Amino acid sequence: MRRTSRLARSSSLHVSPRTANQLHAWLRLAVDIDVPRTPLLAGSAAPFDYLIHSFFEDSRVRDCVVWANRGGGKTFLGAVSTMLDLVFKPGIEVRILGGSLEQSQRMQRHLRMLFEKPLLRDLVDGRITERRLRLVNGSLCETLAQSHTSVRGCRVQKLRCDEVELFDPDVWEAAQLVTRSKQCGEVFVRGAVEAFSTMHRAHGLMARVVSEAGESRRVFRWGVIDALEECEAARPCEPCALFEECGGKAKAARGFIAIEDAIALKRRSSADAWRSEMLCEMPSRSDLVLPEFERDVHVVGGYRGADGRDARPTEFFVCGMDFGFRAPTVVLWGAVDGDGVLRILDERVERGVVLDAHVRAIVDSPWPAARWVGIDPAGRQRSEQTGISAATAMRRAGLVVRDRRLSVMEGIELIRARLAPATGGPRLFVHERCEKLIESLESYHFPSERPQAIEPVKDGSDHAVDALRYLVVNLDKPHRMERWRYA
DSSP: OHHHHHHHHHHHTTSOOOSHHHHHHHHHHHHOOOOOOSOSSTTOOOHHHHHHHHHOTTSSOOOEEEEEOTTSSHHHHHHHHHHHHHHHSTTOEEEEEESSHHHHHHHHHHHHHHTTSTTTGGGBOSOOOSSEEEBTTSOEEEEEOSSHHHHHTOOBSEEEEEOGGGSOHHHHHHHTTOBOOEEETTEEEOOEEEEEEOOOBTTSHHHHHHHTOTTTSEEEEEOGGGGBOOOOTTSOSTTSTTHHHHTTGGGGOOOSBOHHHHHHHHHHSOHHHIIIIISOSSOBOTTBSOTTOOHHHHEEOOOBOTTSSBOOOOSEEEEEEEOOSSSOEEEEEEEEOTTOOEEEEEEEEESSOOHHHHHHHHHTOSSOOOSOEEEOGGGGSBOTTTSSBHHHHHHHTTOOEEOOOOOHHHHHHHHHHHHSOSSSSOSEEEETTOHHHHHHHHHOBOOTTOTTOOSOOOSSSSHHHHHHHHHHHHHHSOOOOOOOOOO
16 A cells, blocks of 8 residues: 555656646645645735746746745745756756855755655756756756856846845846746746845845836745744633734644744844844834834825815925936925924936926926925035036025035934924825835935944935935024124
């Protein structure tokens, strides 16, 4: 009886799964892996959803992102997906590129373990090394060091990028150009780049990859709760440290993370780390300049007038402006009501446009005329080409310009005081149409590698916040006129 069962298992090994159910059964039969098929939390994907997408070549969008918690099986599932490709798509070439060579080799080690299984080991051609695995059917997997040289030399069907958060952005960009489609046995494999990572930073590469995914990449997100093992029926729910997140759903779980391990991890974690790295709800806010900004609190819609603009009564309108040319120039329009509450209602973000065009956009704006425009004090400096300063050019166009000089952090503190004052509710809101400002407020950050730094990073996330800072500085710290008597 045992031999008959073994022969049945061996023969089934060579039959490619045609459905999701067959794929799940094959994994259990061939390599004793039971991947969770049902997410426990609303909005999450199940880990098996990723394997379905990666293995079956029938979806139009092939690139994907796996955003999951630490210990959530990302690297292992990448190895499982690679194993399936190698076995059932003869001649396929797969490359593994990690945030470090050690990370690449971690997925390769999982792959080696899978091909040491009795039903797979005879498929290997030669010896498995730390960098290379070839099958007798011509399929090949290699690991890459994270460098331009190794990445640019690739022409493969699948590139799996593990721990993208640690990637050099230039290497990531180079990696987008290495895939090509190929007929692999009976399967036509379209080139695909797959990204795996937790999301550590709101301003990091993984956050960018997820936010830009759109229709070009499928995003599969799950957290620690979705990967929990089945919770024993005898364990009471309400005293459990995981009950707030789990709500008793783990009683029907089929994952691989032990309940006690998850509880221990939560007790050791800060609330910020738990939400970002284990629940995958949001990136960490630990190095943000403006953690007080909350999209759910500070981003608002507005009443519409006949011209489609916000028609809520205000005391006066103001503008803030950050100069740029190669970097973008940012202009913000704000309305101040009778209680001093500031609402940013519109934005203009343009690169490669001369100052006169921005001035004209302010003068001809459909918004009510601004009482003044708050600008960078550097705008007082004369241009070598025109002989006048930006501030002078704006004044000649009929604009009132304010350029109060305060340090960056003094201005940031004024924004913080409006977002989350010590008493009362917020006094600064941003209209939902101001997408670039919202993005900047959520990503403006201090250098992660230098926690002692007191100046934020100038990496592009600063421009819109700078325009807001010049506006708020000149609103809350207006110019003072002083008279001096000379003896």
